[in-house]
Amino acid sequence: INDWHTVSCRLNIAANARAEELSLLQWIALANSIAPPPRPETRVTMDERFPIVDKHDHIVGYAKRSEVHGNNLRYRAVHILIFNQAGDVYLQQRSRWKDRHPLKWDSSAAGHVAAGESYDDTARRELKEELGVLVALQKIAKLPASQKTDQEFVWLYRGVASGDVVPDKSEIEQGAFLPPTVIDGWTSARPEDFAPGFLECWKTYRRQTRSRSEAQIFSHHNGAAPSD
Incomplete structure (x- = not known):
């Protein structure tokens, strides 16, 4: 976190607080407040091939990522x-x-x-x-x-x-x-x-x-x- 003072003030956390002193709600707020700047989309390779399995985890075929996700x-x-x-x-x-x-x-x-x-x-x-x-x-x-x-x-x-x-x-x-x-x-x-x-x-x-x-x-x- 580059500007800890600003973040800690916004979340009502003492600037010198130790990790174990934070409450659960403070942990959640802190984790969800750290947002990196937008960056260009990384293209996922939808042509990757995965093994398709039966209910016993035995391979029965292969399919592309898009097919696996699209057909559940x-x-x-x-x-x-x-x-x-x-x-x-x-x-x-x-x-x-x-x-x-x-x-x-x-x-x-x-x-x-x-x-x-x-x-x-x-x-x-x-x-x-x-x-x-x-x-x-x-x-x-x-x-x-x-x-x-x-x-x-x-x-x-x-x-x-x-x-x-x-x-x-x-x-x-x-x-x-x-x-x-x-x-x-x-x-x-x-x-x-x-x-x-x-x-x-x-x-x-x-x-x-x-x-x-x-x-x-x-x-x-x-x-x-x-x-x-």
């Missing part, structure tokens, strides 16, 4: 959640030029599996193209194709970036690292700010992390229990 066909995609060392998650705001869900907030990186690619190939490619980083990725869960995911089978990945991310300005309007609790509150208060696929991915991720935490607590308690 079932296909494959990846979503990646990138964390920093503090445990915050990078969210991107989708470019205004996207043919689906423009200007909605989304996963750190996401994209369609192209012809000849695996899910893992696509995750690495999208992360490099959109954020300019290559990190080790962990598979979290696979989401079934449904209306909530725009008929995409989605593999969800997680990774940790040790340095800065470099967003591709042709793909991303803006982005920010946010604490998971802030994302929880924001998605609950204003789900319309987000791409629907991200909402499903975030719900899945939070269920997974809660389940792991509960399992760890249970294991710890059992291990700490005195033996007879």
Whole structure:
């Protein structure tokens, strides 16, 4: 933010406020107030070919992007959640030029599996193209194709970036690292700010992390229990 003083005054935020001191409403207002200057439209290649799959995620053919989106066909995609060392998650705001869900907030990186690619190939490619980083990725869960995911089978990945991310300005309007609790509150208060696929991915991720935490607590308690 080039003129933080003006922005902080407009949003009634103390100029020296720390990130953890902002309320949920202040986070939302801040994220939605940062608008980059208009730029020339980046032409999306509508001739890209994607694998079309059946209800079991088996490839049954191929179609152009325009055909996939126009006919609501079932296909494959990846979503990646990138964390920093503090445990915050990078969210991107989708470019205004996207043919689906423009200007909605989304996963750190996401994209369609192209012809000849695996899910893992696509995750690495999208992360490099959109954020300019290559990190080790962990598979979290696979989401079934449904209306909530725009008929995409989605593999969800997680990774940790040790340095800065470099967003591709042709793909991303803006982005920010946010604490998971802030994302929880924001998605609950204003789900319309987000791409629907991200909402499903975030719900899945939070269920997974809660389940792991509960399992760890249970294991710890059992291990700490005195033996007879």
